[in-house]
Amino acid sequence: ETxxxxxxxxxxxxxxxxxxxxxxxxxxxxLSEMEVPGSxxxxxxxxxxxxxxxxxxxxxxxxxxxxxxESPSPVLRISKEGYIIYANxxxxxxxxxxxxxxxxxxxxxxxxxxxxxxxxxKIKEIDFDAGDIFYSLKFVPITGSKYVNIxxxxxxxxxxxxxxxxxxxxxxxxxxxxxxxxPVSWSTS
Numbered sequence: 001e002t003x004x005x006x007x008x009x010x011x012x013x014x015x016x017x018x019x020x021x022x023x024x025x026x027x028x029x030x031l032s033e034m035e036v037p038g039s040x041x042x043x044x045x046x047x048x049x050x051x052x053x054x055x056x057x058x059x060x061x062x063x064x065x066x067x068x069x070e071s072p073s074p075v076l077r078i079s080k081e082g083y084i085i086y087a088n089x090x091x092x093x094x095x096x097x098x099x100x101x102x103x104x105x106x107x108x109x110x111x112x113x114x115x116x117x118x119x120x121x122k123i124k125e126i127d128f129d130a131g132d133i134f135y136s137l138k139f140v141p142i143t144g145s146k147y148v149n150i151x152x153x154x155x156x157x158x159x160x161x162x163x164x165x166x167x168x169x170x171x172x173x174x175x176x177x178x179x180x181x182x183p184v185s186w187s188t189s
Contacts, residue, residue: 017048026051074135074152080118082111085147094137094152097130114148117141127155134159 017027028049035042068075068088076094077086082105087095095101098110106114117124117139124139135152142149 014051017050026055028054073154074150076150076152078106078110078114078148078150080115080146080148082106082114091152093130093133094128094135097128113139117148118143118146127159128152132156 013029013031015027015029016024018024028051030047032045033042034045068086071088072090074091074094075086075088076084076091079085084095084100084102084104084106087102098106100106105111113124113126118141121141121143123141126137126139128135128137133154134156136155138151138153140149140151
């Protein structure tokens with residue numbers, strides 16, 4: 001009993017099967033009706049296939065497909081022509097800095113980066129200041145599909161720490177120069 005009416009000739013129907021031990025498992029059922037030549041009798045042919053592995057793979061694909069949307073870091077996909085074909089929610093600051101939306105074409109600079117990245121077929125990394133956030137952008141060419149995935153990583157704290165270190169080194173250098181009687185120049189950028 002399938003619990004469904006009219007499953008014959010529908011193609012594939014997913015149902016639940018029951019193993020001898022009582023374990024429920026997913027099955028794919030295909031039923032066909034045939035007339036036995038010369039007898040006027042009908043015969044029903046059924047093919048039952050355990051699809052446990054298929055369902056697990058399908059669930060993994062769905063879960064993996066959700067990953068970019070759940071990522072706290074920007075994930076974008078750019079076509080070989082330079083159009084933004086996907087951007088997850090975390091990409092908002094980048095899109096705002098670029099003054100672009102999904103479906104729009106990148107400006108000439110970024111379009112050139114994408115084109116060169118696809119042509120080279122190698123991962124390229126570029127630091128980008130998006131206003132309040134510094135990103136390290138990894139351009140990953142998917143050459144067979146003719147698009148580039150961009151993965152953004154927030155490196156704001158690293159950049160700030162680097163600037164503080166440069167300022168400290170400049171101050172130490174100035175103090176050393178002053179101690180040696182050399183002219184001092186202070187810079188705070």
